[in-house]
Amino acid sequence: MRAAVVTFPGSNCDRDMVVAIERLGGTRVENVWHGETALPDRLDLIALPGGFSYGDYLRSGAMAARSPIMAAVMREAERGVPVLGVCNGFQVLTECGLLPGALMRNAGQRFLCHTVPLRVESRTGPFLSGFETDETIHIPVAHHDGNYFADDATLDRLEGEGRVALRYLENRNGSQRDIAGIVSENGNVLGMMPHPERAVDAAHGGTDGSRIFRNVIESLANA
Amino acid sequence: MKVHVHVSLKPGVLDPQGRAIHHALEGLGFEGVEDVRAGRLIALDVADDTSDETLDEMCRKLLANMVIENYRIEKVAP
Numbered sequence A: 001m002r003a004a005v006v007t008f009p010g011s012n013c014d015r016d017m018v019v020a021i022e023r024l025g026g027t028r029v030e031n032v033w034h035g036e037t038a039l040p041d042r043l044d045l046i047a048l049p050g051g052f053s054y055g056d057y058l059r060s061g062a063m064a065a066r067s068p069i070m071a072a073v074m075r076e077a078e079r080g081v082p083v084l085g086v087c088n089g090f091q092v093l094t095e096c097g098l099l100p101g102a103l104m105r106n107a108g109q110r111f112l113c114h115t116v117p118l119r120v121e122s123r124t125g126p127f128l129s130g131f132e133t134d135e136t137i138h139i140p141v142a143h144h145d146g147n148y149f150a151d152d153a154t155l156d157r158l159e160g161e162g163r164v165a166l167r168y169l170e171n172r173n174g175s176q177r178d179i180a181g182i183v184s185e186n187g188n189v190l191g192m193m194p195h196p197e198r199a200v201d202a203a204h205g206g207t208d209g210s211r212i213f214r215n216v217i218e219s220l221a222n223a
Numbered sequence B: 001m002k003v004h005v006h007v008s009l010k011p012g013v014l015d016p017q018g019r020a021i022h023h024a025l026e027g028l029g030f031e032g033v034e035d036v037r038a039g040r041l042i043a044l045d046v047a048d049d050t051s052d053e054t055l056d057e058m059c060r061k062l063l064a065n066m067v068i069e070n071y072r073i074e075k076v077a078p
Helices: A014-023 A069-079 A088-095 A152-160 A210-222 B016-027 B052-063
Strands: A002-007 A028-033 A045-048 A083-086 A102-104 A112-120 A136-143 A147-149 A164-168 A179-183 A189-192 B002-009 B039-045 B069-076
Touching: A002 A014, A014 A028, A014 A045, A014 A210, A045 A069, A045 A088, A069 A083, A083 A088, A088 A102, A088 A189, A112 A179, A147 A179, A152 A179, A164 A189, B002 B052, B039 B052, B052 B069
Parallel strands: A002 A028, A002 A045, A045 A083, A083 A189
Antiparallel strands: A102 A147, A112 A136, A112 A164, A164 A179, A179 A189, B002 B039, B002 B069
């Protein structure tokens, strides 16, 4: 699997993301600086990692979403290349418009850092196809701005189209309808607040996150 | 030209920061505060010939997130 992990100024989960993808079968994982205007050719996966791009100034992900590399990311996403945005990466995906809604300050005003149970709601797209519907998985969260918001019409549309990917079983950040992750219409873009790259090694407490990456690899094999 | 852009959350969108400020005001004993909404002031110093359309575009492209926020542009006397 050929993958690119984009690093923005302030990304801090980019190395974990590279390691996770490499360990789970990525044969050529390249780190791409946000100031680049082109991505490597023939990518199977683009990952936007967690962190605090531009210090979360203005709004989380707002300035990263307008950085030079994002035009290329959006082109590839529209061509159908799987794009995974985790935490700050999810914020970037909503800010650039690849996914609807916005991530706001946690309702409780606290930074949250713990492993959460999630329900897999959708099997749409390469990231989720290998899960059972309504399966419960455990993946860590670490965020201050993970409160998912969209207007009711958008939420209804997401639910109706089966695009709510993951839901919190314990909603501590105030997200509308317990949403922890959503996918694009065809499922090739997944944005999620929990960190799958932090759940790929049993020594770190669990490996449910590795299945997100394995699903992509399996979907490539089946394509 | 000095321009102030006031960015605020849309009505109905939960504002945790405003709520925390509200609690703090109550804690200080101020009575009769019905609600608090926190916003952001972005002060720009731009060329005098900057058009209203350009200012509007700045707001829509970056300064405000139209999903959750409103903005108001105010030209400030020097």
